[in-house]
Amino acid sequence: MKGILGKKLGMTQVFTADGLVVPVTVIQAGPCTVLQKKDLENDGYEAIQLGFEDKKEKNANKPEIGHAKKAGATPKRYMKEIRGVQLSEYEVGQEIKADIFSEGEFVDVTGVSKGKGFQGVIKRHNQSRGPMAHGSRYHRGPGSMGSIAANRVFKGKNLPGRMGNETVTIQKLQIVKVDAERNVLLVKGSVPGPKNSYVSVKSSVKA
16 A cells, blocks of 8 residues: 545546547645654554645644654645555655656545535435426425324435535546656546645555
8 A cells, every 4th residue: 555645736638549538637746744654552553644735834833843843844734644554665754756656556536525515405416306387386395204103304314405525535546647757646537626625645445
């Protein structure tokens, strides 16, 4: 297992050698700093903590500044742990760049999906609407609430509510190109979140 943190820059397309168009997401992957190593003795599990994108010291609190200084780094905007790595391959303060991945590899990308606010059941749960004629008197409602005798609404009933703004992982996306100079990954397909949102890229668990 290996991983890196980054930022979704947007989408574009590339052409294969056969002349096929492939839609890709552009991810600025790294450089990331190893801020901490967690081991079985002290923490009960093995992981490395990565930090991405510098943050001004005036915008960080004292624990953040002290934690970063232990690794000889500045405070970071986005931090996350990567589990299942070989701890011996990493040192605190080490810099990780996009070239840890290569073309053709499969990765899982995790991000926070776009928030869509309070939505009805048609948009949120893909339900069908009623006839839009005046006489039907049922257009975009949530439908039956279930049993009358229960005197309550059963758990799991699809109803209107907050939609989006959730942590989403898209699995088994293929890396089309690695630009090591600019720390950029081109990943086939779409990735959750708006432009300039933070994402984490890890080796695929299904590949």
